[in-house]
Amino acid sequence: MITLRGQVVPLIRVGEFFRLDAPRDPEKVMIVIVGLQGRQVGLVVDSFQGEQEIVIKPLSDVIGRIPGISGATILGNGSISLIIDVHSLVAGAYGAGKATRAEFSGV
Numbered sequence: 001m002i003t004l005r006g007q008v009v010p011l012i013r014v015g016e017f018f019r020l021d022a023p024r025d026p027e028k029v030m031i032v033i034v035g036l037q038g039r040q041v042g043l044v045v046d047s048f049q050g051e052q053e054i055v056i057k058p059l060s061d062v063i064g065r066i067p068g069i070s071g072a073t074i075l076g077n078g079s080i081s082l083i084i085d086v087h088s089l090v091a092g093a094y095g096a097g098k099a100t101r102a103e104f105s106g107v
Contacts, residue, residue, distance in 0.1 A: 011042040
């Protein structure tokens, strides 16, 4: 958890949800705050690339449903980016007890 403007905000590590083994730098922590059902949740991410308006396309029946992914988009440079389903990510993290606490030693 972190305190942001006097409110306690729970943290969820996106990498742990997707079972990624990327090394973390304890000196540098990036958190994206999102609103969900009137509450704030912090998503701990490896990097932040920026913000842009996009059109989200659903994943085709060929690929099937991927837990934590709501769709995909084609970025301005032609690359494909998957879109995180924040609702299922938060529900899955709390259901599995993986909402984490921020400690001084690193998130």
